[in-house]
Amino acid sequence: MTAHARFATAGAPWVRSPRAGAWLAVFALLAAIRFGTMAPDPWQWDEVLLSDAVAHGIDLREHRPHPPGYPLLVEAATAIHRAGVEPYRALAIVGTAGGLLAAAALAAFLAAAGLEPDFACLGGVLYAFIPSVWLFGVRGFSDAPAAAAGFAAGAAFLAGWRGRDRRLAALGTVLAAVAAGFRPQCAVALVPLGIAATARCLREDRRSWRWLLAGVAAGSAITVLIWQPAVAGSGGIGPYLEQVSIQAADVRRNALLGPRDFLSGAVWRRWAVDPFGRDALFWTYAALALVAVARERLFALRLLAVLVPWALVNVPASALLGAPRYATFLLAGGAGLAAGGLAALSRTRPRAIAGAAVLLAGAAAAAGLPSVVEVATLPSPPAAAIEAVRSGPYSGGAVVHDPSLRMHVARLLPDRARGEIAGGVAVVAEAGDAVLAADRLVEGLVEERRFGYRTPLLARLSHGVMMNVQVGIAPAALSVGTREAAPGAEAVRYDSDIPFSIDSPGEGGILHGPIEVEGWSQLRGGGTVDPFEFRVDGRLVPPVRVDRTPRPDVASAIPAIGDASRAGYDARLDTSGLAPGAHTLRVTFRTLDGRRRISHPVRFTWSP
DSSP states (O other), X not given: OOHHHHHHHHTOHHHHOTTHHHHHHHHHHHHHHHHHTOOOSOOSHHHHHHHHHHHHOOBGGGTBSOTXXXXXXXXXXXXXXXXXXXXHHHHHHHHHHHHHHHXXXXXXXXXXXXXXXXXXXXXXXXXXXXXXHHHHTTSSOSHHHHHHHHHHHHHHHHHHHHHTOHHHHHHHHHHHHHHHHHOHHHHHHTHHHHHHHHHHHHHHOGGGHHHHHHHHHHHHHHHHHHHHHHHHHTTSHHHHHHHXXXXXXXXXXXXXXXXXXXXXXXXXXXXXXXXXXXHHHHHHHHHHHHHHHHHOHHHHHHHHHHHHHHHHHHGGGSOGGGHHHHTTTTHHHXXXXXXXXXXXXXXXXXXXXXXXHXXXXXXXHHHHHHHHHHHHHSOOHHHHHHHHHTSGGGSSSOEEEOGGGHHHHHHHSTTSOEEEOOTTSOOEEOTTOEEXXXXXXXXXXXXXXEEEOOOHHHHHHSOSOSSEEEEEEOSSSEEOSSSOOOTTOOOOOBOTTOOEEEEEXXXXXXXXXXXXXXXXXXXXXXXXXXXXXXXXXTEEXXXXXXXXXXXXXXXXXXXXXOOOTTOEEEEEEOOTXXXXXXXXXXXXXXXXXXXXXEOOOEEEEEEO
């Protein structure tokens, strides 16, 4: 039997289905729906960064996008952009095509796992209409394209394992490399299945190693082609890996879940229930999944062989607010098992179950439709606010904005003076400043306008931020921070782009004796940035001394920083009023023109 025939037998439902034409029509309709509801502009923070990467190239030293980056998404969108398409729209085209292919690839994967062809295709449709899958599958994100490549790789591995076909196992390796180019975590989840398929092929025929080696070689070559531009654009492998380590530290600090978190119902609800938008829809999928686990055990085990490793790698290291989007790959389990449950029930009542399947797909589509249509037909709140600020009464003065709007203001209004409303700090806007507040209201503004989404489901499906953005003008010095400022308080500009690093103490460090705070701070081009305030547990702690030191390593990693002969700092803090135990350090940095930046919290334990 040829490789094509084996794949048709074990993995491609449309080849074997007696209703192949009807399913092709269904997927053609799905394509029309997807491209008809494609998002028009960047709503989320990451989309702004990714659009910037499409326009200017990936450079992780500029955090464009966040390390480690999603190079294949950016490179594919860049190719479309070079044909004259606006950067964000190019990203959305790649993301939307990936969302459509993900549904088709999942159908192939479910068939390779042993599901009947018609129900495998049904599983792809049920997956495509899960509200969060649909909402984020028509945006400029890497989740949907990564899922498409991951499901295709899984289908090839499973078909190769079941058919003992070395060529399909080799194809799985190549597709896994493609998935890694979109999101490396997807390829990691495929490792157990890839090893199983490879081992079985070698046991069947030791000559299989030639094909398997060819697959590894081709996958390696594709990996180099995908990642080399990102590494080169970031200044080489050293700076690239340094930025990856910075992002890993940020994940550990802000997103990493601990063992106790997995005992929380809120965590599981955010990952498993919220993506469906409606509790009843989730419980319907869940009930059918239980039927599949009970009556289609082998199929369920094959499906879980990929999804469980993915969950172990991704769930602990992903921000909980974004779980409905990050779960794009994982939600294939709910859809696939639901289709498996319907397949099991159809053996006794085929007509009734066929009708139920249509109703379920329709219910899923109806749940997500209002949200998707609103996002497709209206400018996102931050995009509408930025457009308003470009002209009219808002065009003068600085832009004072909430932290969640940082990337929109910095990247889309690069020539405007700006100041960030630092969390927990009393911030004052000066007369004439344009104020942008996200998901809250600032009293006392004039020329006020508000932009927002109205569909309640959107807040549940999304990060729940930037649902509403207020724009206005400060008529006089005005307190605009989340903490009220005292009358006559100084207007201070907080700038999140001031470069700095706190190298010591490290997060979770244990210190004895004097507390030394070391790192670097300097503007690009060589402008001076001083460590201005040191606060331990919120209390101002004066430094005994602060020395400036050379940091040639910084100049090497970030050439734009300029002469780094005084970029480093070494401060010794006064510990006379400090009690032994756990503490939190924050450093405020200040430029010569008065702009400031407050560092992230650094937790450490100290004893004299």
